Amino acid sequence: MRAIKYILAGVLFGIVMVKSEAVSWYRIQEMFRFQSFHMYGIIGTAVLSGIIIVFAIKKLRLNDSSGRPIVFADKTGSWKNYLFGGLIFGLGWALTGACPGPIFVNIGYGYISMLIVAMGAVLGTYLYGVFVAR
């Protein structure tokens, strides 16, 4: 039964993604054209409250549900990877209007053609593993 909590967290995530309209191709276009505050408001609120949550966890030395301390691993690696990887990701994000989470939420919503995007994303991950991460 430990599995169910992850499924329920995913269900909540899926509902949030649809109700916020962050799964919408149109909303992503609106964002990259700076024609609405909507997506910036969503990401901004999420990050600001996220910063407060992480700060509180560190300050109060909170534990997770199994009693282990919650730790935040520093991200290491070359800035080039983050910048150029991010750039490639952004090209795909604007074209498909979907980042990895929303790709799958959209499939559940009934957008069958998002399966093609999902296949492309798995293939892209595979190509990265074969040609770059060696």
Next chain:
Amino acid sequence: MPEIFKQPWPWYTSGLAIAFVMALLLYFGKSFGFSSNLRTICAIAGAGKHTSFFNYNWKRQRWNLLFMVGAIAGGFICSVFFKNDEPLSLSPATINDLQKLNIPFDGQLNPESLFGTGALDFKNILLLLVGGLLVGFGSRYAGGCTSGHAISGLSALQLPSLIAVVGFFIGGLVMTWLIFPFLF
């Protein structure tokens, strides 16, 4: 279903809810990052036999696959029970811009002219496949996607995540403003 459940949520509710999902996963002892599932799928399919990048104990990522299954179910639940009957309230400026690119605004979440099963010609299939490929390749190259970098990473004040998010936006702007006119 009462009208209130069908309406879209304002940005502040949505943002708070996303942070809540991140906090929930932290409480479960996990880290919010969706694109790891793409790597896990490759590992399950057997890519680890010849590529070391996929040769790891993916079973430790089983929780994330369950999260993914939940996300698909969440999308399904919304389309069955909470579907918004009103057209999406997209900015008139965006509607106008897209009209010029021959992408008519139809009030749905995604344009039928690109995602509709009736519109799946060779060009659209290729665009969706290549778009997905860039998302998958780029998220692994950058070590994370919107959830891992923009939400988890920025919340933990990680400079690499800020660099990645700047990259996301440069890529998105280049696609939208420079490449779209040649594609549509």
